[in-house]
Structure formats: C-alpha cells, structure tokens
Amino acid sequence: MPDLHWTIPVGRWSSWPATASAAPDIGFIDPIVRRRLSTLSKVALKVAHDCVAAEPVRVVFASRHGELRRTTDILRSISAGEPVSPTAFSLSVLNAMTGVFGIARGDRSAASAVSAGAETLGYALLEAYAQYQSQADEPVLLVYADEPADLAYGTIEDEVQGGALALLIDAAAPAGQLLCALTQPRDVCAAPAADATRFPTQSQALLHCLETGQPACWQRAGARWHWSWDARAA
Known part of the structure; x- marks a missing residue:
C-alpha cells in the first residue's frame, strides 16, 4: 500500500x-431511550453532542469492539435459556449510536460505522476525510468510542484503552489542522515523524496530539500512523 498523507480541518x-x-450528561436524549443505553453509547453521544450545533452533519462512528459487551450478555442469556430483550438486541449493533443520535437530532444525514481492529481510529479518520x-x-x-472486551475473550492484542473522542471536520x-500520515516501516525514522512520541493505542496518540499540539504516533508491524497539529492554519 502506498504511503498516505492528508490534512483535516478541525x-x-x-x-x-x-x-x-x-456519568456523561446526555440530557438531549429522551429519558425512555437514555436509560436503555450502554455506557459506551452514552459517552459516544456526549462527545458527539459537544461538537455539533443544529446543522445537519454526516457521521462516521468508529469502534473496535462496539457493543460487544451487550452482545456477550445476549449470548449468555441464550446459553442459559433466558429470554432476550428485543431492545437489547436492537442496540447491540455497531452503529446503534448513530441511529440514536440521528433520531434525537431529527437529522437524516448519512451515517456509517468503521471497525478495523487496532487501526480502527486511523482508518475512521481516513474515511471521514x-x-x-x-x-x-x-x-x-x-x-x-470503545471499551475493553469482556474477559471471556481472553487476552486481546493491542487492546483498546477505552473512552470516547469526537472531531468535527469543518x-x-x-x-x-490535523495532519495525518500512514506510512510503511521503512519511514520509521523519517522526518517529520522522528520526533513524535509513541503511544500504545491510537486513541492515546491522537488525544495527546490534540491536547498538547505535539506530534504523536502509533505503530505495529506493517504500518505507522502519525498525527500532528497545526494551529496556525486556523
């Protein structure tokens, strides 16, 4: 795959x-719906709401595990011969949050969901761009938005840290400007990425870049993701 470089106006x-x-404040969600939501959906809705006003907005939702914990509970109920709640089932899909968000805002704009293992956030940024x-x-x-998988799944390589993050591209x-790059291992020591701090997860790296304005990167075999911030472009 060729090296990729792109710039996102945040x-x-x-x-x-x-x-x-x-607990995150999601008072803009109807109470009947709100009490049925998982913690994952609540934090996702919180950061999403923080970033938008009343204007329509396309949404790209990204999560490595999504509502895996809810799905696991459903599977346990089935295994025990217990009934499964239709609501729990409908909210167990990866893009459940985008549906709830669109209904709450009355927004029929397009929405998509991305899950790409440990590189989920990086590829979601590319999709959004x-x-x-x-x-x-x-x-x-x-x-x-993500959370670690249930212990029933054992050790997960490059496991997520958890939490939520939202960016409005406008x-x-x-x-x-958020400068993004996906390069091959041969470029590990190449400028300007050489001075970037490395992090164990993509979300930690990106959040460090946004909070401090300093470059950050995440790497695994075959790919190196790098982010840097340019406030002068505002």
Whole structure:
C-alpha cells in the first residue's frame, strides 16, 4: 500500500476519558431511550453532542469492539435459556449510536460505522476525510468510542484503552489542522515523524496530539500512523 498523507480541518473536538467517575450528561436524549443505553453509547453521544450545533452533519462512528459487551450478555442469556430483550438486541449493533443520535437530532444525514481492529481510529479518520473531500461544504462528524472486551475473550492484542473522542471536520471555522500520515516501516525514522512520541493505542496518540499540539504516533508491524497539529492554519 502506498504511503498516505492528508490534512483535516478541525472545527471542534471533545473527549471523554475511560477513567471518568461522573456519568456523561446526555440530557438531549429522551429519558425512555437514555436509560436503555450502554455506557459506551452514552459517552459516544456526549462527545458527539459537544461538537455539533443544529446543522445537519454526516457521521462516521468508529469502534473496535462496539457493543460487544451487550452482545456477550445476549449470548449468555441464550446459553442459559433466558429470554432476550428485543431492545437489547436492537442496540447491540455497531452503529446503534448513530441511529440514536440521528433520531434525537431529527437529522437524516448519512451515517456509517468503521471497525478495523487496532487501526480502527486511523482508518475512521481516513474515511471521514474521504467523505469530507467528496462534499466539502457539509461538515463530517467523526466519533470514536470503545471499551475493553469482556474477559471471556481472553487476552486481546493491542487492546483498546477505552473512552470516547469526537472531531468535527469543518473548513468554515477551523480551530486548526490535523495532519495525518500512514506510512510503511521503512519511514520509521523519517522526518517529520522522528520526533513524535509513541503511544500504545491510537486513541492515546491522537488525544495527546490534540491536547498538547505535539506530534504523536502509533505503530505495529506493517504500518505507522502519525498525527500532528497545526494551529496556525486556523
């Protein structure tokens, strides 16, 4: 695969740490729906809501595991011969959050979901950029939310940290530019990536870049992802 480099105009961004003790405020969701949502969907909806106003927005939702914990509970119920809630089943799909978000906002804009293993966030950024490039006059909202898999699945390689992150891709009033790169191992020591701090997960790397303005990267066999921030482009 050829090396890829692309630049994303970020209008707003928001994050929610996995270590947060307080529950996310999602008062914009109907109470009947709200109490049925998982923690994963709640934090995803929180950061998504932080980034958008009333305007329509396309959504790219990304999660390595998605609602795997809910699905696992459903499988356990089936195994025990217990009834399965239709609501639990309908909310167990990967893109459940995008449906709830669109209904709550009355927004019929396109929504998609991405899951690509440990590289989920990186490829979701690429998908969001591609959608933005296809129609640059309409913003795209990227929402990433994840949580570690149930212990029943054993040790997961490059396991996620958890938490949620959202970025509004909008050239109308950018807070800055996010410079993204996906390169092959031969470029590990090449500038400008050589000074980037490495992180164990993509979400940690990207959040470090957004919070500090410093370059960050994540690497595994065959691929190196690098992010840097340019506030001067705002």
